[in-house]
Amino acid sequence: MALSKKLFKHSTRFFAAIVSALIIWAALNQGSSATFFTRIEYLLYDVRFNLFLPITKQEQSDHKIAIIDIDENSIINEGRFPWSRQKVATLIQKLGEAGALVIAFDVVFSEKEVNPVERISHAVPAEVFNQLPPQQWQSISSMADADEVMANAIAQHDVVLGFFFQDQQEYQNGQLPPAVFDVPSAWQEKLVITQRPGYTANITGLQSQAGGGGFVTMFPDFDGTVRRAPLLIRHGDQLYPSLALSAAMRYLFIDSLEPQVVEVGDVLAMTQVAVSEFPAPTSPAGFVTVPYQGPAFTFPYFSATDVLRNKLEPQALEGAIVFIGTSAIGLADLRSTPMGPQYPGVEVHANILHALLSGGFPYKPEWQAGATFLQLVLIAIFMIVVLPMLGPMVMLVGGSLIIMLVILFNGYLWTLGLDLPMAGALILTLFLTATFITDGFLKENASKKMLKGMFDQYVPPAHIDKMMADPDSYSFSGESKELTVLFSDIRSFTNISETLSAQELKHMLNSYFTPITKEIFDRNGTIDKYVGDMVMAFWGAPIDDKNHRGNAVLAALNMQRITEELKVAFKQEGLPEVNIGVGVNTGLMNVGDMGSSYRRSYTVLGDAVNLGSRLESITKFYGAKILIGEDTFDHIEGFVCRFVDRIQVKGKEEAIRVYEPLGLDGEVEQSVLDEISQYEQAYQLYLKQDWANAKDAFTLLHENNPLKLYEVYIERINDLKHQTLPAQWDGTFRHTSK
Template identity: 40%
Template structure:
């Protein structure tokens, strides 16, 4: 059951990642198939924020094209010519002055929907004039008609504006649509429809060389990011001021519209005038390619044009847009770049981009036809990769991978924006990546914290506190799955523990063991050891796991010697409490062992197993046989040349066939006195004679050593063996190996 739960926990991030990805995939399908849905509005709102950020970061740059100049009805013009609206005749004077400067085309970001009152007509209608005066004034009525004066000059290269809207008002007249649509076919078009209009005076409609709507459609937040190039009213499509001026400037007879039929709808792809091609969305709206903040185009005050007495080079051959930047006239807009942006420059930017955009060089921003498929494919494929890859990484690597992918997404998006003028969506890809990454990183940290708690629980009582901190800092340092590693193991056992336990009550025995194990454990910890287990009076420890320790054999022998000193120090303390003396035997062995988290689903422990471990246990049991406090195996001996050793014996332990040499560590070489070194050398010389069957020489040295240290068991043991071996018939391959038949 526990294994099943652990398995489910391991795959939990994958299932949750698939659920998260599925939600985003469904959201994207809703966005694609249900315009205006909550999901579509939410992601569109986020994409508009990205759109604004890109404008600030990489403002569009266009090569120098046809000169576009703003003739500005500014504060200076109002001061010079009086408040707005000006008399139509004066506006006609402005048009005449512009024509005199040699402009190529004039466009009015102004609507002339109401007739101007003719003073002569008003006086005539008052009935207060004498017949003679009325007759004379009647002859001047046409001369004083400002509308006729203005209409007379707008026939030459002048485009005027009008409004299409949904305000419930009809006034003036509209020009003929550039593209009539019948009811059935028109219903398939996705162009934005308007129900009402504020048009021009019929006189202006018949006199102007062209007309275009100046209606704008800000986004839901009031920011001008896109503007319609075509709008529908009843059964006709109408062109914007910028599109109509582009048509007039290029002398194109008509506007071409490229559509695509999908899902029973006719969606606009692009609009063309002459060689210019501008891409729009399916509704005929174009993203406004602002070339900078307000006043990015040359501005000339209308008053300066009216009173010019010399040619103005900036107007020669220019396309002129007549608009206003005066605060009181409220033709100011909020754009991605700034608030208070002159509305006339919206038309200037669109006109500029249309004239410079061709099939080979596009300067308008748009979303290509392949964008939905690409976005969906990226969302699905990259999402699946993240769902499968992130749970396998550590939280730090998750963060790096996720941040790297977000950086790639952003840089590629900016590159397409800069080079190809593609307005590619970013929000759903970024959000899906962030949500999947945040979930996996959060889960990873939770999992890491759980692992740290488990490791702290697992190792807290068995390894030094410094080791626990290292393990918690980097859990990769520990392989819980199990591995073969070159290690050193130590076994310690209390001599005659059965007799001791029989003479003590249970609570005093428990207290004695606690008081004994506490300083012994501290010694092991101080020498970088790991406590494996306590079994009755036995302590098992090992080195070089869970953390690597290059000097594991040395640290183990240091611990064994320190444990013996600690046991000696405890004797008087225990005696003062009427507790028996405690003497311990220690076995140490080095070799390859299997280490890891082992056990059952009910209980597990971090431990070591293997032949080298078993030999260490056998060595501890043999310490009493040889009368030594510490025995070490060959592997430990080979790695600790800093110690002075006695060769104890060549043995074969029970259950094994291969002989091993076992040694008694005497002390560190730097701590050894000359007399001790000489005694050990003499003893080792005696064993050399012994293994060479030089019995007399061996016996002579051993007797001398026995006189100086009559209690040492080793001397007695070999003095007893020599007579037996001297009289025995030994095989030719005799190597002095002693076989133990008990554990």
Template identity: 40%
Template sequence: MQQILEQANLPEAAQQQLREQQSLFDQDAIFANSLAGNTVLGYFFHNDGQSSGQLPFPFYQLDAEQLHNQLLKMHNYSSNIPLLANHALEQGFVVTQADIDGVIRRLPLVIEHQGDTYASFSLVMAQLALGEPWLKLKLVDNGAQFVATEIDIGTAVTVPVAADASMLVPFRGGARSYPTLSATRIMRSDLSTAEQAAVQGAIILIGTSAMGLSDLRTIVLQTNYPGVEAHANVIDALLQAAMGESVFYYEPDWAPAASLLLLLVTGMVLAVILPGRSPLWMLLYSVLGLSWVVGLNFYLWQAHHLALPLALQLLLVLGLSLFNLALGFFASNRHRREVQELFGAYVPPAYVERLLEDPKAASMEGEQRKMTVLFADIMGFTTLSEALTTAELKQLLNRYLTKVTEVIFAHQGTIDKYVGDMVMAFWNAPLDDPQHAQNAVLAALAMQQQTALLSQEFIESGLPALEIGIGLNTGPMNVGDMGSHYRRAYTVLGDAVNLGSRIESITRYYSAQILVSDATQEQCPDIIFLPVDRIQVKGKTEPVEVFEPLCSRQDANEQLLHKVATFTQALQAYRQQDFNAASQLLQQLLNNAAQQPDNHSALYQLYLERCTDFIQNPPAADWQAVFIHTNK
């Protein structure tokens, strides 16, 4: 003002006269002077990063221990300018805090700011209306942190609050439950005689209710509820409590424990009485459960003014009821699925669906077919079982058998049996499979990969590594539902089955994980094989050539093909009794294996030793390059 007067270059008398009239132009001063001694101003706490205005004095300062509490904490504020704050009787914050669903159910009565506690607008209004000189916040250490339990408004009333010093609002009803007057009419002095009488000696809250002024809230009773009326409900409740009325509804600090106990009791009762009942009885017990949960909650609300969570109780009853109804539905269809369950123990799920659609597609009667059989066994299982506890061994076997069964099913195989760690499976029954040999070999390769992954998991879990031996053979076999009157099984029998078992048993000798007979190899043109040996197994007089499948032809690289060609050439030289040439080729393969890992080094070394022996002691004239295995 002084700067403006100097710039105007007015006479001193005129400037003095304007200074005397300055207060007439200061709108803030005019408004501050209009505030009577019974006016309480509102202000806001927030976390927007900036503060403005003048805060009132806190009613309580927390000590160092009490700083670890559950009070609502705000770092910034927007308060009234000092001129207005100094002319008002008091100030109180008007912060509302919605629940997670956006509904206003409670109002904070206390907020912590920089270690000080400040009272809400409603709390300050009630204190002044009751003429009480002080407020007291009670904080209790629950072992983890301090929680609020109650607020004393002088000696007039004790307000029970939640741990964060908030209060459930006992809403009287929807909007305009309290007398409402237009601010415009008041400023125009356009009130009736009755309205003028009503405002005399009343607590008047000035707030907004227009849509565009952003003070409309959602409460449990309605949306677009004026925020100022929420404070009116709280003030009304505090004043009624001072007159002896029981109006407070609160959620005690032990509410979570009580809710958990109710959940356990209700859940255990329903878990006992619902299973095995008919749908009608399940429905009846469910209705009784819902009635119990709602009735108990309503009783605690009405009789003791306790607000306990209800949603989880309702969800528990509904969830258990629907779960048991679903179980009953599935149990009623169990008989129809018995055939499916029986076949499911033997064949992949896709096979089961085909059998259900066309029961004549397969017969359980005995018949002879050309099939492929697979035997898989864990190498060194006896030593492995001695190193593990019973529980560890069971866990290892279950995980291993589950994986290999999944692989066999994925390749259209049929599980014959499990014998300890041994798995027996076959292809081309009960449904026809023209590619049975190739599917069986691909299954063996996939089992090899899965076992390697599973072995790595076992090692990381502190369990021993796994290695398996797999033998396959193709030939005529008898298949069907065989057994006694007491126990039957869908299985295969025959000389070709026994040969498959013998081939599996010699995998350890050749340090190979998979060996197949020449009958199987001939039917798999899309797979790369490494010739291993010409053998005669125990119990057989005819020699059989065995091969090791390496990969599908499309996955083979030049290095692998070169290795197979070199070893095949060495094997041919060996069988032609050119042991020196065979030795050179084998030594070349061993030298390559020293530079690049090769899991066939043991096989190369085996043949190199044989060549060395035959160079020193040549074989008989009728030697056919057949190695005779005397063990099963």
């Protein structure tokens, strides 16, 4: 017995040690790029990047980097994109005149532009075409050749053209720029750098005149976010630079480079690429972490149309490296990044160039794996030994402190430029804290079961869990707050009950109430009471629910769907058909644990509650399945509702609008939407007291769909057209019965 107690005492620690070992193994062996740990790591990476950005942001460097933006304004003023190469040539010339040193295009010119002279030569008769000498036509053709004009402009300036690498070898279009490094024969089978067999490059006439070229291919992580980018990609036996790296080389008058590699077993892994005094640390595949300097538009942007129209401030681009790209939504070069989901792709290249010239690349050191393992082991040992000795609240505080220390230490290393993983340490700490806190709170399980037994008759299970987790936050004393109430009643229940035995009636009601109650609970509702065939529920207490209106209306729609399904089952059992009416209303209500010293109930009271009951009762009058009040309707979204009437219920002087929900947006047939539109037009005729046309409109609606609602208005029109109505008549109908 003593041995079993001792084993039981240490069973939680043993379990924690086993799972901790598994967590450490998983954190250090992320075989798939889409593992759970990787997903969490990416999330933490993005949060950390934004959180520490003000600390790690580089000071403005001596190198001016700007972006020439083909924005929406440029497209409006200059015409749709792609523009003629002649306009692009003008843009290059204007940038050169403005003092730009290097012009890098985040645009690929992979197809020739049609020469208008060639088009004319095929369009006009030969006798007309031959009126000019061939030399003259050739001269005109040369002047009109947009590709040649752009090539001449490129030749006069230091231009870097972008191109795409492709995964498929069959795509090899255009001319690649000169490579920056020839892979030695000794490296051929060892170098592990990213390779791509295909490409889509610029036409020969343009690339041959350019100072260089760089790939603009993006490599998002599996979640679509661009966090890392390659500086070099291998094609064949040569390495080609990214657009940012090529621009840096042109700016620094570098024609070739040699990446630094280390031998790891039988392979060569790249470690860094240097074009300035600030080497860029890379992954073995040649990737760098993109050192974002801030959100989109952190770098200076100049609209392309302003450049073309000479609207730049003097010296704005003097001595600058400029990237030409787009932030226009329609041109599809917006990327998801840690800085946000709509980040111009051209600015990704600008960030990389900034770090190539001024430093600031975060990197993973070679000792990362060992440091991570040591950190995880120390956390596991400390928590497994110490936490079981503490009380639950102290455990929570201790676990929170460890998490805070992990975050602060990791953030401090980040400010030093070190990118170390954090997900494993946080998950391990959270797991161990949760495990030992759970073990401690199991001792209090009996009292929580008592609390659950008191309230699970009318509170959803999810609500009970929240209440037990923080009981001090919930009060069952009376309070006044805005809630939504729902009443549901089986129609003609008296007649149904007379045809069934007591046992059959009990079976039918149980079969009905069970799925209806589940639906209310699933929508975060609270059951108030069952009275015979009536169900009363409300939303917004004891747990606050910002969407209490929408949840109540959705529950009402689903209750009608459930009832239709029950009809089939009841018919098979020989039970009567069941139909229900539902009333939903929102307003200020008194809610709390009310009753006597003998019996109490958590319930709602007030005029808004009474109005909800009235709405349920008049569903029969209009032939509607569900009626909701105007306060409910005015604050819900995503539902298709039909206006029913403007009414005064018995005992109330204030008129309200009443609506019938028909379904969710996108789930209601177009014919029903068209019918609602026709009904609204008919109702407007009714309000204008155009009785003849209103009656014709409602009659036509009734012929197409014999709803009782249309009958109500036809009968009402027949009565009202013989009455003298007040000048301010607004169509309100007074219900004289409950």
